[in-house]
Amino acid sequence: MKSYLDWSDYKDAGMGDAYADIPKQGGDFAKAVAVCINSRQCETLARGVMCPSFRLDQDPNLSTGGRVRLLKAALNGELGSGGLFTPELVEAMDLCVSCKGCQRECENNVDMSRIKVEYLAQLNARKGLSLRARLFSELPELLAKQHWLIRLTAIRNRHPWIANLAERLLGISRHSPLPEPVYTARQTTLKEIEGGQPVVLFADTFCNHYAPDILTAAVEVLQAVGCQVTLIGVRDGEERYCCGRTYLSQGRIEEARQQAEQLLQKLAPYAESGMPLIGLEPSCLLTLRDEYRALGLGEMADLVAGKAVLFEEFLVKGVKGGKLNLPWSERAIASQQPVVVHGHCHQKAVGAMKSMRKVLKQIPGISFEMVDASCCGMAGSFGLEAEHYETSKAMAEQALLPALSARPEALIVANGFSCRHQIKVQADRPALHLAQLIRLRMG
Numbered sequence: 385m386k387s388y389l390d391w392s393d394y395k396d397a398g399m400g401d402a403y404a405d406i407p408k409q410g411g412d413f414a415k416a417v418a419v420c421i422n423s424r425q426c427e428t429l430a431r432g433v434m435c436p437s438f439r440l441d442q443d444p445n446l447s448t449g450g451r452v453r454l455l456k457a458a459l460n461g462e463l464g465s466g467g468l469f470t471p472e473l474v475e476a477m478d479l480c481v482s483c484k485g486c487q488r489e490c491e492n493n494v495d496m497s498r499i500k501v502e503y504l505a506q507l508n509a510r511k512g513l514s515l516r517a518r519l520f521s522e523l524p525e526l527l528a529k530q531h532w533l534i535r536l537t538a539i540r541n542r543h544p545w546i547a548n549l550a551e552r553l554l555g556i557s558r559h560s561p562l563p564e565p566v567y568t569a570r571q572t573t574l575k576e577i578e579g580g581q582p583v584v585l586f587a588d589t590f591c592n593h594y595a596p597d598i599l600t601a602a603v604e605v606l607q608a609v610g611c612q613v614t615l616i617g618v619r620d621g622e623e624r625y626c627c628g629r630t631y632l633s634q635g636r637i638e639e640a641r642q643q644a645e646q647l648l649q650k651l652a653p654y655a656e657s658g659m660p661l662i663g664l665e666p667s668c669l670l671t672l673r674d675e676y677r678a679l680g681l682g683e684m685a686d687l688v689a690g691k692a693v694l695f696e697e698f699l700v701k702g703v704k705g706g707k708l709n710l711p712w713s714e715r716a717i718a719s720q721q722p723v724v725v726h727g728h729c730h731q732k733a734v735g736a737m738k739s740m741r742k743v744l745k746q747i748p749g750i751s752f753e754m755v756d757a758s759c760c761g762m763a764g765s766f767g768l769e770a771e772h773y774e775t776s777k778a779m780a781e782q783a784l785l786p787a788l789s790a791r792p793e794a795l796i797v798a799n800g801f802s803c804r805h806q807i808k809v810q811a812d813r814p815a816l817h818l819a820q821l822i823r824l825r826m827g
């Protein structure tokens with residue numbers, strides 16, 4: 385079996401372990417699957433985020449370990465001629481939302497999110513790419529070049545018959561409005577901060593095209609804490625940089641690698657000079673730290689990964705003494721409006737919610753609570769897909785929506801683009817990025 389991702393970091397996994405039970409086919413990919421020790425810990429409903437699909441109706445095939453059992457059987461030739469593409473396995477993998485919960489919570493750190501990228505690449509090679517997968521994966525390019533897409537999205541959202549047609553032709557759920565990109569070019573002013581700490585802010589596709597105000601807020605906050613900001617991103621003159629996340633999510637590894645190479649070339653000199661590379665959208669920034677390692681991109685990927693930090697991580701670790709010396713507004717301090725925080729799954733997977741908490745605690749007069757929830761259910765494009773809409777809604781209904789309903793007066797903070805969209809779709813409430821909340825509380 386030809387693998388599309390680089391699995392060499394698993395080459396010694398299970399070697400000499402009589403119980404490793406490594407499948408006969410699949411090479412190092414099979415070893416990555418075989419790190420599961422079948423403890424079935426992922427088939428309990430203990431606190432934590434793993435595994436959103438299992439939590440819905442406790443189907444063992446839809447747990448991390450269940451997927452492993454099916455994958456092992458397929459790689460051992462026990463599922464008959466269908467092999468990796470046996471309907472049971474296709475369904476199990478289809479309902480993995482790539483939340484990375486298992487990467488952190490499974491006792492042996494099974495990385496099903498990475499396994500799913502490989503699986504999708506295998507599926508694409510066998511069955512070809514659907515038009516929907518092509519559209520979703522090429523979104524960054526389409527947004528950059530095709531202004532009609534912006535208009536079409538707005539029309540589709542306002543005319544149910546077009547939404548019905550799009551569901552029939554493309555499989556995009558008619559029940560869910562699509563996020564609407566904005567026309568306006570980013571108006572972020574970069575100030576010269578004398579003696580400021582030089583940092584790079586990565587302007588990802590989602591902030592850039594859908595919520596440029598988040599970028600503006602982040603620049604303002606970073607400048608207020610004394611940073612000299614360089615913006616790298618989609619509208620960097622004629623250049624365009626993207627992390628490749630949308631390609632990875634659809635198993636288009638070669639295209640993701642090309643995007644990654646371009647971005648690494650751009651970021652490496654900054655990383656080499658020691659500058660932190662700050663990101664706002666967890667799924668984009670953490671792609672640099674996580675998935676790039678599996679793309680076989682060598683030392684440059686390690687160099688950049690070593691300097692890549694989330695906005696909240698930077699505010700805790702990068703700012704001198706971790707103290708936010710900001711001009712807080714008296715009126716904002718007096719505000720009694722509580723804040724409810726929903727973490728993106730990938731933030732939770734790398735433990736970044738601790739940084740969120742530390743930053744929030746520094747905002748004078750704030751009262752906040754963290755939602756104890758698993759995946760919001762949007763998971764990239766998952767909740768927009770016709771066959772997944774109900775599952776996505778059910779995931780949101782498990783904990784997130786009840787927590788939000790219990791606090792109708794609260795401001796909602798969610799750093800993930802798809803989380804904010806799910807909150808808008810399912811709870812009809814807006815949500816802010818942490819950068820916007822801090823700016824709101826500044827004078």
Ligand code: SF4
Nearest residue numbers: 420421424426449490
């Ligand atoms: S995936 Fe992890 S938690 Fe689940 S059975 Fe395997 S080792 Fe245990």
Ligand code: SF4
Nearest residue numbers: 435480481483484486
């Ligand atoms: S990535 Fe998330 S949904 Fe997929 S198996 Fe792991 S915990 Fe479950």
